[in-house]
Every structure is written in C-alpha cells, then in structure tokens.
Amino acid sequence: MAQPAPPKASRRDFLKLAAGAATVATGPFISRHAQAKPTTITFARESSYVKNFDEHFQKVLIPAYQKSTGIKIEYQIQAAGGGAVPQLVSMVENKSGADLAWVQQEWLYRDALVDVSDIAEAVGKEQGGWYDEIKALSVDNGKWKSVPQANIGQVMVYRKDWFDEAGIKKFPDTWDEFLEAGIKLKAKGHPFGMSMGHGFADNYSWLYPLLWSYGVTVMDKTGKKVALDSSETAKAVDFVRRLYKEACIEDCVGWLDPHNNKAFLTSQISCTNNAYSIMVSAKRDLPEMGKVIDHALNPKGPTGQRYHSLVPVTHGVFAYGPDPQAAKDFLRWIMDPKQYRPWISSGDMYFAPYLHAFDKFPDWDIEPRVKPFQKVLETGKLTSWPAPANRAHGAVVNRWVVIDMFSKACTGAPTKSVIAEAVGQLKQIYGVA
Amino acid sequence: MSRIFEASGAPTLEVGAHGPVGLGRLRAFVEREQVYSWLMLTPPVLFLLAFLGYPFFYGVYLSFFHREVAGAASFVGLRNFVTLANDPIFWQSVGNTVKFTAAATVLKAVGGLCMALVMNQNFRMKAFSRAMLLLPFIVPTVLSTVAWQWILDPGMGLFNRLLVVSGLANPGPSWLGSPTLAMISIIMVNTWRGLPFFGISILAGLQTIPIELHESATIDGAGTWGRFRYVTLPSLLPVLFIVTTFSIIITFFDFQLVYVLTGGGPANSTHLMATYAYSISMGAGQMGLGSAVALSMVPVLGLLLVLLTIYVRKD
Numbered sequence: 001m002a003q004p005a006p007p008k009a010s011r012r013d014f015l016k017l018a019a020g021a022a023t024v025a026t027g028p029f030i031s032r033h034a035q036a037k038p039t040t041i042t043f044a045r046e047s048s049y050v051k052n053f054d055e056h057f058q059k060v061l062i063p064a065y066q067k068s069t070g071i072k073i074e075y076q077i078q079a080a081g082g083g084a085v086p087q088l089v090s091m092v093e094n095k096s097g098a099d100l101a102w103v104q105q106e107w108l109y110r111d112a113l114v115d116v117s118d119i120a121e122a123v124g125k126e127q128g129g130w131y132d133e134i135k136a137l138s139v140d141n142g143k144w145k146s147v148p149q150a151n152i153g154q155v156m157v158y159r160k161d162w163f164d165e166a167g168i169k170k171f172p173d174t175w176d177e178f179l180e181a182g183i184k185l186k187a188k189g190h191p192f193g194m195s196m197g198h199g200f201a202d203n204y205s206w207l208y209p210l211l212w213s214y215g216v217t218v219m220d221k222t223g224k225k226v227a228l229d230s231s232e233t234a235k236a237v238d239f240v241r242r243l244y245k246e247a248c249i250e251d252c253v254g255w256l257d258p259h260n261n262k263a264f265l266t267s268q269i270s271c272t273n274n275a276y277s278i279m280v281s282a283k284r285d286l287p288e289m290g291k292v293i294d295h296a297l298n299p300k301g302p303t304g305q306r307y308h309s310l311v312p313v314t315h316g317v318f319a320y321g322p323d324p325q326a327a328k329d330f331l332r333w334i335m336d337p338k339q340y341r342p343w344i345s346s347g348d349m350y351f352a353p354y355l356h357a358f359d360k361f362p363d364w365d366i367e368p369r370v371k372p373f374q375k376v377l378e379t380g381k382l383t384s385w386p387a388p389a390n391r392a393h394g395a396v397v398n399r400w401v402v403i404d405m406f407s408k409a410c411t412g413a414p415t416k417s418v419i420a421e422a423v424g425q426l427k428q429i430y431g432v433a
Numbered sequence: 434m435s436r437i438f439e440a441s442g443a444p445t446l447e448v449g450a451h452g453p454v455g456l457g458r459l460r461a462f463v464e465r466e467q468v469y470s471w472l473m474l475t476p477p478v479l480f481l482l483a484f485l486g487y488p489f490f491y492g493v494y495l496s497f498f499h500r501e502v503a504g505a506a507s508f509v510g511l512r513n514f515v516t517l518a519n520d521p522i523f524w525q526s527v528g529n530t531v532k533f534t535a536a537a538t539v540l541k542a543v544g545g546l547c548m549a550l551v552m553n554q555n556f557r558m559k560a561f562s563r564a565m566l567l568l569p570f571i572v573p574t575v576l577s578t579v580a581w582q583w584i585l586d587p588g589m590g591l592f593n594r595l596l597v598v599s600g601l602a603n604p605g606p607s608w609l610g611s612p613t614l615a616m617i618s619i620i621m622v623n624t625w626r627g628l629p630f631f632g633i634s635i636l637a638g639l640q641t642i643p644i645e646l647h648e649s650a651t652i653d654g655a656g657t658w659g660r661f662r663y664v665t666l667p668s669l670l671p672v673l674f675i676v677t678t679f680s681i682i683i684t685f686f687d688f689q690l691v692y693v694l695t696g697g698g699p700a701n702s703t704h705l706m707a708t709y710a711y712s713i714s715m716g717a718g719q720m721g722l723g724s725a726v727a728l729s730m731v732p733v734l735g736l737l738l739v740l741l742t743i744y745v746r747k748d
Binding site: 085086089092093105108109111112196197198199249250251252253254255256259262263266268391394395398399400404407408410411413421424425428429 | 501502503504516519520521522582586587588589607608609610611612615695696697698699700701702712713715716717718719
C-alpha cells in the first residue's frame with residue numbers, strides 16, 4: 001500500500017522554530033511543560049466553608065494553569081468534618097489517590113512527601129517571610145515537607161446584642177472575666193457553648209490556649225518529658241469545670257465540631273470558640289443574626305498571656321506520584337503572588353496566610369469583625385507547642401487525651417485522677433517514663 | 434446431583450461429532466457431587482478470602498507489630514496487647530461495648546417479638562404498616578443518625594420540645610452531654626434501627642407455626658397467654674436464637690452510629706471497641722495498636738460463631 005509522502009523538511013523546521021520562539025517568550029517555567037507530554041495532576045483538598053474560595057480555584061486558577069501549561073488539574077474535594085485524614089492516610093498507605101494535597105496531620109506521613117524547600121524558601125523570600133511557628137510543622141529535619149497555605153483562625157464568636165443586654169460592653173479580657181460574663185448570660189438564658197467532645201478543632205482551639213495561658217504545656221520543649229503534671233494544670237481543670245457548670249449549656253461536653261455551629265445559629269448559646277464559618281452562615285442564611293455576631297481574641301490567663309491554636313492548611317507533594325516535579329511546579333505556581341493573592345481574597349480572609357506580606361493586606365480591613373483572625377497569627381501556637389509536631393503529638397490530639405482530661409472533670413471525675421490518667425496516656429504514647 | 438438434572442426435564446446438551454466421549458466424561462466428572470459442590474463453592478470462598486480473609490489476617494499480622502502509617506513495621510510480639518491491658522480507656526470501651534450490645538439486643542429482641550405479634554394480626558393497611566416498619570433498616574445509618582442528632586438536640590430537638598410542651602421537663606435533659614444519657618441514647622438509636630430485622634424475621638417464624646397447634650391448645654383450654662407461652666414461644670425459639678446471635682455480632686461491631694452521634698464522647702463514655710480501634714488506627718496512625726484493639730473483639734465473635742454452628746448442626 002502506498003504511504004503518504006513525508007512532510008517537507010521546511011515544515012518541521014518551521015515547527016521547531018516556533019516552539020523555540022515560544023520557549024523564549026514564556027520563560028523557563030512554562031518551557032519545561034511546553035516540551036513535556038501533557039499530564040493530569042490530581043489535587044486533593046478538604047472542601048472549604050467559603051464557596052467563593054473553592055469556586056475561584058476551580059473556575060479561575062485551574063483553567064488558567066491548563067491554558068498556560070496544557071496540564072489538567074483534577075480537583076478532588078474531600079468532605080469537610082474530620083473525614084479527610086483517614087482518606088489521606090489510606091491514600092498514603094496505598095500509594096495512590098492524589099499527586100498533591102492539603103496534607104492534614106502531615107506528621108503521620110512526612111516520609112511520603114517530597115522536599116519542597118525550594119518552593120517554600122522562594123515564596124518566603126518574595127512575600128515578606130514566614131511566621132516562625134508554622135515552620136515547626138512544615139520543616140522536618142531542616143527540610144520543608146509542605147508549603148503553608150494559610151491558617152484557619154479559631155477565636156471567640158459571640159452575640160454582641162446579648163452581651164450588651166447583660167451590661168458587658170467589652171469582650172472579657174481574662175478567663176476569670178469570661179467566666180463572670182458567662183454566669184451573667186446563662187442567668188439570662190443565653191449560656192456559653194464551649195465544645196469539649198471528640199471533635200477535631202473546636203475543642204482544642206480553646207482548651208489548649210487556656211492551658212497554655214495557665215503556664216502549662218503538655219510536653220516540654222524536647223518532647224521527651226511530660227510537662228502536664230503540675231499544680232497549674234489542676235487550676236486550669238478546676239476553672240474549666242466551674243466554667244462548664246456555671247456558664248455553659250450542659251450538652252457542650254459531648255459536642256462534635258458541627259454542634260456549636262448549630263447551637264449558635266439556633267440561638268441556644270451566646271458564645272463559643274469557632275472559625276469564621278458561623279458568621280459566614282449567619283450572613284448568608286440569617287441576616288439579622290449576621291449583624292449582631294462579633295469575634296474576639298481568646299482571653300488571657302493567670303500568666304497574663306493570651307494564646308490561640310493554629311489550624312494550619314499546608315500543601316504537600318507525594319513522592320510516590322507519577323510526576324512529583326509536575327506537582328511541585330503547580331504548587332509553586334499557585335503560591336506565586338499573581339495567583340495566591342486573588343485566591344486568598346476570594347476566601348474573604350477565612351484563610352489567613354502565614355506570610356508577613358499579608359500583615360498589611362487591604363482585605364483585612366473590608367470587614368472589621370474578621371480582624372481578630374489576623375491577630376491569631378501573632379499568638380498562635382501548634383497543638384504540639386513547644387514540643388515537635390510529630391506522630392506522638394498527633395496521637396495525643398486524635399485520642400483526645402487533653403480534651404478528655406477536661407471533659408472527665410466536667411462530668412464528675414476528681415481533678416487529681418483526670419490529670420493522672422492523662423499523664424499516664426501521655427507517657428504511653430510518647431514512650432517516656 | 435445428576436438425578437436432579439434428569440428430573441428437571443431441561444434439554445440436554447447436544448453433543449457434536451467431535452468428541453462425545455470427551456464431553457461425556459467431563460460432564461460425568463463435573464456432576465460428581467464432590468467436584469460439583471467445590472465448583473459451586475469456589476467463587477464465594479475466593480470472594481470471602483479476598484475481601485474478608487485478607488484484611489482479617491493482615492489485621493492479625495499488624496497486631497504483633499509496631500506499625501505506624503507510612504512507616505516501617507517492627508515486630509513487638511504481644512506488646513500491643515500488654516499496652517491495651519494497662520489502658521483504662523480500652524477497658525472502658527470493652528465495658529461500654531458489652532453494656533451497649535446487651536441492652537440493645539434485649540430491647541430489640543423483646544421489641545421485635547412484640548412488633549411481629551402485632552404484625553401477625555389482621556388489620557387494615559397491614560401490608561403498608563409492614564413496609565413502613567422496615568424504614569429504619571432501609572435508610573442509610575449515617576443519614577438516620579444525623580436526623581437523630583437533631584431529634585436529640587437539647588434546645589431544638591423533638592424529644593426535648595415534647596418534654597417542654599407537655600410540661601414534663603423544662604429545660605429537657607442533655608441527651609448527648611451526660612455520659613449516662615449518651616449511652617442510653619446510642620442504645621435507643623441502635624434499637625430503633627435494628628428492630629425491623631428482629632420484627633420481620635420473627636414474623637416469618639410466626640407464620641410457619643401450624644394453626645392446628647393453636648386450635649388444639651385452645652380446645653385443651655389454653656388462653657391467649659397459655660398459647661403464647663406453650664405454643665408460640667417454643668416454636669419461635671430457633672428463629673429467635675439465630676436472629677439474636679446475628680444481632681449480637683452486628684451490634685458488637687457497631688461503628689457508624691456512635692462515630693456520627695458522639696464520636697465516643699463525652700469523656701469516652703460511649704467509646705466502643707470499634708470506635709476506639711478506629712481512633713487509634715486512622716486518627717492517631719498507630720496501625721499495630723489499633724489492630725490489636727480490633728482483634729480483641731474476635732474471641733467474642735468466635736464464641737458466638739461456635740454457639741451458632743453447634744445450634745445449627747443440632748437442628
């Protein structure tokens with residue numbers, strides 16, 4: 001059978017010339033992909049509470065990346081609500097699923113992540129440098145294993161109208177004042193609802209800062225000595241028991257993370273510790289309530305210090321993926337200010353970047369009631385603080401050791417025994433005497 | 434086996450000219466009871482081995498290792514079990530599981546029997562009622578449990594609204610906030626969900642009792658209670674035994690309901706062995722220790738299976 005004539009040499013030359021010209025024009029980043037075979041990258045992220053944020057990513061960033069590189073991004077949205085970690089764990093165990101992800105609880109599988117120091121350092125350099133505390137999570141043995149995207153701030157969310165009615169014009173500055181305010185509001189039928197159940201953020205987001213503000217940490221700096229066994233812990237436990245009995249709704253001791261949102265939005269409680277999501281829902285569905293919600297920083301403890309718990313969003317690239325470099329290139333691209341700043345803006349500052357360039361980001365001034373979420377970064381600590389954020393620390397959080405110390409006290413157990421049980425568990429988990 | 438084929442009157446396979454002897458031999462070989470039964474058994478056995486046997490034996494293997502997610506495994510012998518023996522939360526979850534299973538099973542058995550006795554009567558809309566009673570069993574557990582979260586809500590929930598409106602309590606109790614009530618709540622929800630399984634199975638059993646037995650008992654002077662005690666109940670015992678055994682196994686391993694409703698809280702008061710194993714394995718990433726918790730449930734399951742097997746064989 002006759003073969004078609006081969007294309008003329010001049011046409012090939014023209015194509016080569018055109019490709020070369022495109023390479024020079026679009027710079028070194030895109031050039032690598034202009035020559036590479038187009039691929040698909042799967043990016044797994046827990047769904048955001050802010051619709052615009054996900055939509056911006058899907059409708060603006062993904063098409064833009066595909067247009068410039070030819071690489072298709074499969075956006076795999078994981079259900080919010082604590083289910084993402086088991087999915088990530090199972091992905092890592094099976095070496096499949098996604099090329100890069102919001103690597104929640106990355107200490108569980110750091111060995112499966114590639115070194116992204118080049119990206120993190122470049123991003124830090126061009127955007128004012130990183131907040132120090134987040135390095136304790138993302139940097140492992142001197143190498144960045146993830147690139148921090150942002151913090152989901154957790155602060156006090158309260159009904160300003162009810163506080164005003166009770167004569168509390170300014171949100172309490174100390175935990176003692178907080179208790180006093182709670183007693184007044186509970187007497188008026190508006191108790192506090194501070195989560196203490198087996199949830200995944202709203203419980204530790206106030207109990208850990210409270211403990212720290214009493215001058216106590218769970219472990220010492222080395223992570224080899226239990227620091228919880230102290231008289232200050234007993235004071236903190238006694239305080240929480242009193243707060244629960246005198247100022248809170250009874251149910252909150254068993255609450256999972258959706259429960260305080262539900263109780264707040266149905267006007268059952270006047271204050272809780274939560275992310276920005278309650279205000280987002282209220283503004284959307286209950287505009288009247290949306291007007292009277294406000295946020296405040298966690299109160300100070302007996303040490304005079306104020307703390308917050310960080311809830312980090314970090315992105316990591318899996319080493320076992322078919323093309324980790326392509327996933328890294330995409331990660332670098334989304335962290336470029338040209339993409340990153342509009343993406344953060346689209347989330348109405350629900351996500352607060354750990355980069356100092358955002359300290360004076362104009363979007364922080366659009367809604368003054370969101371401002372406390374920026375301040376969280378100044379006093380925010382990881383749940384491991386001051387010890388390393390490692391597997392053992394993760395086990396302590398996920399087995400609710402500290403949370404249950406408080407909730408057991410609230411449900412009737414003596415202070416000494418709840419601390420002793422928690423210390424026993426810590427020793428078993430950390431393998432220390 | 435071949436007799437069955439012959440008796441069925443099914444058309445026999447036309448054998449071509451190219452090997453009637455070979456095909457005939459093959460058919461004879463396949464139709465031997467020992468061969469045919471294994472041919473039929475092989476697919477389900479392979480299925481069970483792949484989807485139940487492999488995870489089970491992998492779990493047994495993991496329980497003897499210190500193995501964390503994405504980490505290397507190191508053999509630790511029985512150390513995981515020793516750790517559990519000294520873990521008060523493990524023992525609390527064992528106690529919770531036993532309490533939960535015992536209470537829910539008794540409630541389901543008694544409730545299911547009552548439900549079946551009522552459904553066995555003749556009344557209008559009987560078929561519709563029977564279909565409606567199956568609903569808890571049909572609705573996905575996670576979905577119905579989310580609905581229960583709302584029902585048990587302290588302020589807006591149906592239970593407490595009813596209690597407040599009827600003047601029985603104001604405010605209503607904290608169903609999921611008090612350790613005792615939280616346990617009662619999960620037992621209640623499990624009973625609600627499992628009742629149709631008992632009800633329908635016992636109803637099937639009831640319908641196999643010959644009417645003559647009841648008639649002769651009536652002639653002998655037995656009243657309603659007498660007929661139930663000496664005719665209905667003894668005839669139902671085989672069904673009750675099997676349904677209860679299955680229910681114990683299913684209840685013992687219940688996970689979804691507790692995971693969605695309380696997460697094992699407050700203060701571990703509703704932590705069952707299944708939720709504890711999950712929190713250790715998937716939450717804390719300690720696969721070896723978590724497998725040891727899960728494996729600790731196996732002796733109970735084993736004992737029940739032995740009992741069931743003995744009973745079925747005796748029958």
